[in-house]
Amino acid sequence: MASNVPERPTLDGLEEKWSSRWEREGVYRFDRSAPRERIFSIDTPPPTVSGSLHVGHVFSYTHTDAVARYRRMRGLEVFYPMGWDDNGLPTERRVQNHFGVRCDPAVPYDPDFSPPDEPSEKDPVAISRPNFVELCLRLTERDEQVFETLWRTLGLSVDWSMTYTTIGRLAQRISQRSFLGLLARGGAYQLEAPTLWDVDFQTAVAQAELEDRERPGAMHRVRFAPADGAGEALIETTRPELIPACVALLAHPDDERHTALVGRDVLTPLFATRVPVMTHRLVEREKGTGLVMVCTFGDLTDVMWWRELGLPVRSVLGPDGRLLEVAWGEPGWESADVQQASAAYGELSGRTINQARRRIVELLEQSGDLVGEPEPVSRAVKFFEKGERPVEIVTSRQWFIRTLEHREELLARGRELRWHPSHMRARYEDWINGLTGDWCVSRQRFFGVPFPLWYPLDDGGAVLHDQPIAASTEQLPVDPSTDVPDGYTAAQRGQPGGFVGDPDVMDTWATSSLTPQIAAGQPAETAGCDEDRKLFEKVFPMDLRPQAHDIIRTWLFSTVLRSQLDYDELPWRDAAISGWVLDPDRKKMSKSKGNVVTPMHLLERYGADAVRYWAANGRPGTDTAFDEQQMKVGRRVAVKLLNASKFALADLPAAAEALTHPLDRALVARLAGVVEDATRSFEDYDYARALERAESFFWWYCDFYLELVKGRRYDPDPSASASVSLALGISLSVFQRLLAPFLPFVCEEVWSWWREGSVHRAPWPDFQELSALASGEGARGEGARERVALEVTAEVLSEIRKAKSQARAPMRAPVRRVLVRDTAERLHALELGTGDLLLAGSIEQLETAAEEEFAVEVELAPNGSREPLG
RNA sequence: GGGCGCGUAGCUCAGUUGGUCAGAGCACCUCGUUUACACCGAGGGGGUCGCCCGUUCGAGUCGGGCCGCGCCCACCA
Numbered sequence: 002m003a004s005n006v007p008e009r010p011t012l013d014g015l016e017e018k019w020s021s022r023w024e025r026e027g028v029y030r031f032d033r034s035a036p037r038e039r040i041f042s043i044d045t046p047p048p049t050v051s052g053s054l055h056v057g058h059v060f061s062y063t064h065t066d067a068v069a070r071y072r073r074m075r076g077l078e079v080f081y082p083m084g085w086d087d088n089g090l091p092t093e094r095r096v097q098n099h100f101g102v103r104c105d106p107a108v109p110y111d112p113d114f115s116p117p118d119e120p121s122e123k124d125p126v127a128i129s130r131p132n133f134v135e136l137c138l139r140l141t142e143r144d145e146q147v148f149e150t151l152w153r154t155l156g157l158s159v160d161w162s163m164t165y166t167t168i169g170r171l172a173q174r175i176s177q178r179s180f181l182g183l184l185a186r187g188g189a190y191q192l193e194a195p196t197l198w199d200v201d202f203q204t205a206v207a208q209a210e211l212e213d214r215e216r217p218g219a220m221h222r223v224r225f226a227p228a229d230g231a232g233e234a235l236i237e238t239t240r241p242e243l244i245p246a247c248v249a250l251l252a253h254p255d256d257e258r259h260t261a262l263v264g265r266d267v268l269t270p271l272f273a274t275r276v277p278v279m280t281h282r283l284v285e286r287e288k289g290t291g292l293v294m295v296c297t298f299g300d301l302t303d304v305m306w307w308r309e310l311g312l313p314v315r316s317v318l319g320p321d322g323r324l325l326e327v328a329w330g331e332p333g334w335e336s337a338d339v340q341q342a343s344a345a346y347g348e349l350s351g352r353t354i355n356q357a358r359r360r361i362v363e364l365l366e367q368s369g370d371l372v373g374e375p376e377p378v379s380r381a382v383k384f385f386e387k388g389e390r391p392v393e394i395v396t397s398r399q400w401f402i403r404t405l406e407h408r409e410e411l412l413a414r415g416r417e418l419r420w421h422p423s424h425m426r427a428r429y430e431d432w433i434n435g436l437t438g439d440w441c442v443s444r445q446r447f448f449g450v451p452f453p454l455w456y457p458l459d460d461g462g463a464v465l466h467d468q469p470i471a472a473s474t475e476q477l478p479v480d481p482s483t484d485v486p487d488g489y490t491a492a493q494r495g496q497p498g499g500f501v502g503d504p505d506v507m508d509t510w511a512t513s514s515l516t517p518q519i520a521a522g523q524p525a526e527t528a529g530c531d532e533d534r535k536l537f538e539k540v541f542p543m544d545l546r547p548q549a550h551d552i553i554r555t556w557l558f559s560t561v562l563r564s565q566l567d568y569d570e571l572p573w574r575d576a577a578i579s580g581w582v583l584d585p586d587r588k589k590m591s592k593s594k595g596n597v598v599t600p601m602h603l604l605e606r607y608g609a610d611a612v613r614y615w616a617a618n619g620r621p622g623t624d625t626a627f628d629e630q631q632m633k634v635g636r637r638v639a640v641k642l643l644n645a646s647k648f649a650l651a652d653l654p655a656a657a658e659a660l661t662h663p664l665d666r667a668l669v670a671r672l673a674g675v676v677e678d679a680t681r682s683f684e685d686y687d688y689a690r691a692l693e694r695a696e697s698f699f700w701w702y703c704d705f706y707l708e709l710v711k712g713r714r715y716d717p718d719p720s721a722s723a724s725v726s727l728a729l730g731i732s733l734s735v736f737q738r739l740l741a742p743f744l745p746f747v748c749e750e751v752w753s754w755w756r757e758g759s760v761h762r763a764p765w766p767d768f769q770e771l772s773a774l775a776s777g778e779g780a781r782g783e784g785a786r787e788r789v790a791l792e793v794t795a796e797v798l799s800e801i802r803k804a805k806s807q808a809r810a811p812m813r814a815p816v817r818r819v820l821v822r823d824t825a826e827r828l829h830a831l832e833l834g835t836g837d838l839l840l841a842g843s844i845e846q847l848e849t850a851a852e853e854e855f856a857v858e859v860e861l862a863p864n865g866s867r868e869p870l871g
Numbered sequence: 872g873g874g875c876g877c878g879u880a881g882c883u884c885a886g887u888u889g890g891u892c893a894g895a896g897c898a899c900c901u902c903g904u905u906u907a908c909a910c911c912g913a914g915g916g917g918g919u920c921g922c923c924c925g926u927u928c929g930a931g932u933c934g935g936g937c938c939g940c941g942c943c944c945a946c947c948a
Contacts, residue, residue: 012910213944220948238948251948283946293948302946380947427875431944550942581942589942618884622876624941628883630897633910640910648907678887693885697895707907715906799913806902806914813905843905 004755006651010643012636015746016609020153023749028759029158033536035078042540043069044517044573045159046548046556047084047167050144051091054151056627057549057590059600061579063616065547066157067688068577070742073158074765080540082163082520083152087141088172089509090202090387093448096137102126104133104447106482106504130447130482137448138168151601156609156745158761165519167512168448172519173478176512177453179567180442181471183402188566189442191400191466195297195304196441198395199385200322200354204445205399206385206392207508208437209555216382216391219375222290223365225250228266228275228337234259235372237289239380241365242357243296245272245327245346248312251293254280259292270370271345271361272329273337274315281306298394300383301437317349320395324349324357354393398466400443400452400505407565408433414561414571421686422622425550425578432554440559442511449506453479455486462497470500514559517543517572543573545686550578550622577686580624590627598627610744611635617743620689638696639747642740645703646751649729654714656730657723659777662713663833665728666775667791668706670784671698672735673771679739680768688742695739702732705795712840731774735766786830793827794834797857801842804859816844820858825851 023029043065048058073079097103101120105127114132128136145166152159165171183189196205218239225234234250247269252259262278269276283302284293295306297314306312315333319325327334327350329342336342345364349357365371382391411433420426443452453472457465470486472479481502485491493499512519521537542564548556557576564572583589584596603612607629614635619625660666675698682690713725734756741748741760752760776784797819805814819842821831828849831838835847845862 006907010907236948240948285946285948288948295948299948300946302948305946422876424875428943431874435944437946554943583941620884624876626883628897631883634896636910641908644908644911646907651907690885690887693895697885700895703907704912711906802913803915809902811903811905812913813903 004650004653006647006754010647010750012608012610012639012643012747015750016154016156016604019746019749020156023158023759023761024153024161026759028761029073029079029081029160031080031082031160031163032078033539035539037539039076039078040080040539040544041069041072041077042080042521042543042545044520044543044546044560045081045083046552047086047165047513047516048148049089049091050085050087050141050148050166051095053599054148055582055590056598056600056603057582059155059603059612060582060616060619060625061547061549062152062157063155063613064577064579064619064621064688065545066155066159066613067617067692067742068545068547068683068686069158070745070761071683071688071691071765073761074738074741074763076764079158080163080521080543081159082165083149083157083159083161084165084167084516084520085141085145085148086167086509086513087137087145088166088168088449088512090446090448092137092141093133093446096133096140096448097125098122099140100136102128102133102136104128104130106130106447108132110483130451131480133447134168134480141166141168151604154604154609155600156613158745163520163522165522167509167516167519168450170478171522172512172515173450175515175518176450176507177472177477177479178474179515179518179563180507180511181453181474181477183566184469184471188403189400190403191398191443191469193396193398195307195394195396196399197301197383197385197392198320198397199388200320200390200393201388202385202446203320205397205441205443206388207441207510209440209510209558210386210508211383211392212386213381214384215379217377217379218382220289220378221362221365221375222372223270223294224370224372225267225269225276225294227262228268232261234262234267234278234292235290236292236294238294238299239378240296240299240358241361242324242349242354243299243317244269244294244361245274245342245349246296246298246315246317247274247276247294248297248307248315249276249295249310250278251281251284251295251306251310252278252291253284253286254282256280256284256286256291258290262292268337271364271368272342274335274342275337279310281310297396300394304394305437314396316396318354318393318395320397322390322393323351323353326350354390399441400507401439402442402511402562402566404440404562405436405438407562408436410565411558411561414565418561418571418573419575421575421577425553425576425622428550428553429558432558440508440562442508443505444508445504446506449509450478450512451480451482451506452503453477453481454503455481455489455500456503458495458497458499458501460497464501469503510555510559513556514563516560517541517564542568542571545575545577546573547577547579549581551581553578575686578622580619580622582619583624583626603629603632607632607636608639608746610639610746613743613745614638614692617688617692621686635744638699638740639744641699641703642736642744642747642751645699645707646733646737646754648707649733650751650755653729654722654726655719656727658727660724660728660774662724662728663783663787664706664709664791664794664837665724666777666784667787668702668728669731669771670775670788671791672732673768673775676735676739676766676771677768680765683742691739692743695736699736699740701795702736705798706732706791709794709798709834709837709841712837731771735771738763738766787833789827789830790833793823793831794838796855797821797831797838798841800857801844801859804857805861808861810861813843815862816842816859817862818846818848818858818860819844820848820850822850822852822854822856822858824853824855827855 069079069081100116103125108129110129110131221241266275329336330339415429455470521540590597611632615631678694679691710725713721716722737748737752748760
């Protein structure tokens with residue numbers, strides 16, 4: 002076989018050399034003409050573009066890439082696009098600071114707008130939503146270039162001609178169209194209701210976007226007075242500022258301590274508002290006094306109690322996180338002492354929650370309604386995951402997607418999906434079982450996909466929310482803040498009898514949950530893009546969803562939901578869940594901890610293959626500690642492959658037609674077993690095991706097989722070298738392909754020395770083919786003995802090395818005599834390897850003795866002895 | 872409080888259906904420049920496999936119970 006092996010092979014520069022060549026030659030280009038059964042489609046996570054990629058991204062995307070490369074080598078056309086998740090709050094924040102602007106949907110679009118030369122964070126320029134979105138796009142485009150460069154350096158085998166963004170026109174069209182479909186089928190509805198609310202961003206948020214944070218607080222024991230005079234009612238609360246919003250007190254129905262109170266009314270302290278004492282089965286008797294205050298709204302439990310018990314709303318918290326003005330004495334704000342209530346509340350009105358809390362505690366102390374000292378406590382508080390203050394519950398009009406009524410179907414889909422590792426399904430089920438409400442999808446933000454809706458205004462200029470005007474499918478995507486609904490003129494915007502656009506955008510997950518559709522470019526049905534529609538039908542449902550475990554409740558769940566609602570099927574067949582990268586102290590990496598590792602310098606220092614090697618060692622679903630040592634090991638593997646390939650391929654003598662030497666056949670037989678194992682592992686998405694098998698056998702191969710056959714490989718007699726020549730060609734070809742999904746650059750390099758085309762389009766090694774070669778002519782049913790021969794020969798060689806090492810002799814030191822004690826069967830096998838062993842060990846004389854225990858006696862030749870070898 | 876996962880050499884981790892399973896790499900120590908490789912090679916020390924019961928001829932491997940760690944979830948007043 003012709004080969005072109007460099008004098009001094011090197012890893013340096015391989016990333017640049019091969020990534021540009023792969024791009025030029027379209028190695029990873031997806032062939033749209035492939036039939037459905039030859040396609041493997043991957044619904045890749047679109048990374049969030051704001052900020053930068055960290056090693057965690059490198060980690061999990063490498064896992065996916067290894068699988069993609071494996072499937073490609075199995076002869077499948079791999080649909081593997083990359084998306085950028087650029088819509089949403091993080092981008093908004095960056096744009097505001099970077100350009101010194103803020104979005105005001107009331108401002109008209111200015112096509113000639115350019116951002117201020119000197120951005121001022123304090124005094125931002127108000128601009129229209131379309132202008133704001135343009136700036137977002139400008140900034141994210143730059144980020145996306147950086148990301149793509151990193152991915153290319155890492156060697157992701159993505160088809161870069163199929164990249165999408167979650168804010169792009171296509172994503173908007175698909176997202177809006179899916180929403181309109183839900184609306185038409187009753188799957189989406191709007192409701193004025195208590196909603197989770199972030200007071201800083203001033204937007205609704207979803208349950209899925211919440212996280213618990215431990216925060217210090219104080220428990221206050223507060224006295225309520227029964228309205229009819231007798232006794233007292235003590236409650237404990239961490240949120241005394243909500244006392245004016247109290248609508249009831251609750252006790253457990255069986256709690257005898259409070260039976261005397263139940264059914265009566267009490268007066269709230271300071272505000273003297275009459276509220277009933279009621280019972281509910283979920284009140285916990287052990288907590289506090291066993292009596293709990295229900296406010297509108299302190300937390301989600303309040304919402305549940307409020308709903309189940311039919312309590313009134315008495316809301317004191319504004320969307321900006323400050324206490325609203327309240328007209329005491331008016332309906333809903335009755336008080337037995339209006340003057341006192343107004344005076345007390347006057348101290349709170351307009352203050353933030355924390356300010357109001359401090360003040361009301363003082364007021365309660367003065368009035369004597371605070372019992373004892375507030376007791377410091379630490380408790381978990383719900384935060385919007387991107388927020389800085391706890392979420393509140395504010396009543397507002399929002400859009401929801403029906404979720405709860407599909408619980409059983411979603412659980413069934415979860416059982417249908419093949420999870421890797423399987424235990425990850427529990428997280429999905431836990432999440433579904435814990436859902437408390439439908440999915441709130443509207444956000445009072447700007448950089449997102451707008452709702453494709455307008456509302457008519459009546460003659461008085463009031464918004465008729467219950468008569469939304471939906472965009473027509475042909476119009477999509479629309480921005481209702483600039484586009485005009487059919488049947489209206491632009492001049493009618495905001496006029497009585499005219500219309501207004503829905504001011505909100507969708508939750509970022511409402512679009513991200515459609516990545517399979519977006520990636521496949523699924524068009525609006527009427528858009529007439531037959532080619533795109535055919536593509537969608539070929540790749541959907543997708544074969545694989547790879548992602549990390551922290552977004553099972555968001556991305557995975559919402560994608561299953563949308564697919565269920567729109568197509569009544571799973572969006573993919575398999576879900577491969579990656580773990581996280583932890584810092585060396587096993588803490589989660591996060592920007593706030595300052596322990597985030599950025600990947601570019603790692604790629605430069607160790608090379609992409611080495612970094613990928615580290616990543617691919619992380620087993621599916623398992624968190625991995627960041628470890629640069631592993632990258633060094635990865636680099637060693639890559640260098641080893643260079644050198645082993647050089648040894649095997651440089652000036653390789655003519656190969657035989659068949660493997661005539663028993664050790665060569667045994668080697669190929671073992672190789673077949675490794676291939677079988679690696680293949681099975683890959684089929685089960687266990688890339689880490691596939692790597693481990695291939696790698697450990699590769700090291701054994703270098704340490705023993707290559708050493709054993711050196712003599713024959715350099716033997717000038719072609720009849721001696723022909724078999725090993727063939728074996729070296731076979732084995733190197735197999736190793737280069739087995740390792741290609743993990744070390745794509747070095748494997749491509751060594752492949753290019755002697756083979757046409759890319760190793761990444763070469764067929765995955767076939768263990769049956771290898772088995773056939775190993776048991777071909779000459780073996781004559783001696784396969785088992787041959788495999789033992791290889792094993793024993795290697796073990797004896799190892800013993801000889803040990804002896805030399807202990808004698809502090811060089812490895813090439815001649816051995817006068819070796820005595821091998823072993824079972825008759827193994828000694829019989831050893832005969833097949835004796836020739837190679839003598840050369841590899843520089844042995845003059847080999848003797849054997851049949852015994853139970855394996856043992857080797859080694860007698861080195863005297864110092865200075867350089868007698869010719871026999 | 873519920874669920875899931877994990878506890879194997881100083882460190883990072885393999886150990887597929889119970890029977891060379893006590894392993895690998897790193898780190899450490901010793902030796903060695905041999906025509907694939909000093910971005911190297913050969914060798915060595917080091918662990919009662921978290922603890923306790925049980926099943927079994929035999930258990931890191933199965934069952935039960937503890938202890939510790941992590942994550943997810945929860946109606947934490």
